[in-house]
């Protein structure tokens with residue numbers, strides 16, 4: 562089944578309306594264009610630094626900038642969006658009045674190219690997106706976006722790896738589509754993705770260990786003790802350093818992904834961004850039967866204070882996320 566047919570059926574079943582269907586279709590179209598740009602690599606002249614920085618003070622790669630432009634241009638004229646916010650831009654951008662329906666219902670948020678440190682070394686990167694309802698009126702403001710993750714009406718990511726895959730939820734399960742490059746369309750390859758409840762695999766950047774809180778030190782310390790430790794089983798570790806690729810592995814075979822609070826990011830509240838990374842991934846993971854938490858609170862219940870807010874992240878196999886939370890609460 563193609564993504565087009567999947568979305569039409571979701572509309573017929575009352576899960577989404579025509580505007581949301583258009584929004585997801587346009588995002589998927591933009592992801593195909595990004596996939597082509599990423600796939601060209603050195604031949605397309607797209608590798609390397611752009612020579613600019615984003616609002617987070619991070620150096621931008623050429624593909625960060627290109628992907629952001631592709632998503633902005635693709636979504637600017639459909640009429641269904643009131644505005645967009647991107648990890649790469651300081652503030653939300655309103656869709657110009659002449660390109661927008663009077664009753665435009667939705668807001669689109671995205672991390673145009675997540676894992677950009679992996680671009681130049683030919684490792685999987687991805688686009689993450691989230692759709693929120695627009696309830697404001699008058700001039701669009703950043704505050705219109707400050708809704709908890711439970712308000713999301715759709716979320717997804719596209720991973721640009723050996724194959725290009727779009728993983729999507731509209732609140733009725735999580736579904737994975739693979740891009741048929743010859744035909745140019747996304748095809749449903751795994752309906753109703755289900756994350757195993759238990760796991761023996763964790764994902765974390767271990768080089769930060771000495772900067773973690775004692776709770777995290779204890780949690781990972783016990784994982785590393787293996788069979789003879791309190792967790793009574795051996796654990797394996799994986800870390801791609803592209804959240805999209807790490808989460809994709811967890812949706813495929815289980816595991817726990819964590820980017821905890823550490824001394825280096827404590828003043829910012831964490832490393833990963835709530836609105837562009839944590840919330841969309843949390844909805845996808847919950848819809849696949851997993852759990853997502855800050856370590857102390859369900860991720861989707863966090864009320865954002867600003868557009869670029871950062872949070873600690875624990876997500877994946879339900880029982881393992883609960884175990885990690887227990888260490889943080891106790």
Ligand SMILES: O=P(O)(O)OC[C@H]1O[C@](O)(COP(=O)(O)O)[C@@H](O)[C@@H]1O
Nearest residue numbers: 674675676677678766802803804805
């Ligand atoms: O380099 P670190 O500290 O391991 O961080 C890796 C994490 O940062 C991210 O790359 C996000 O940052 P960018 O999108 O700016 O690359 C996540 O995808 C990933 O999980």
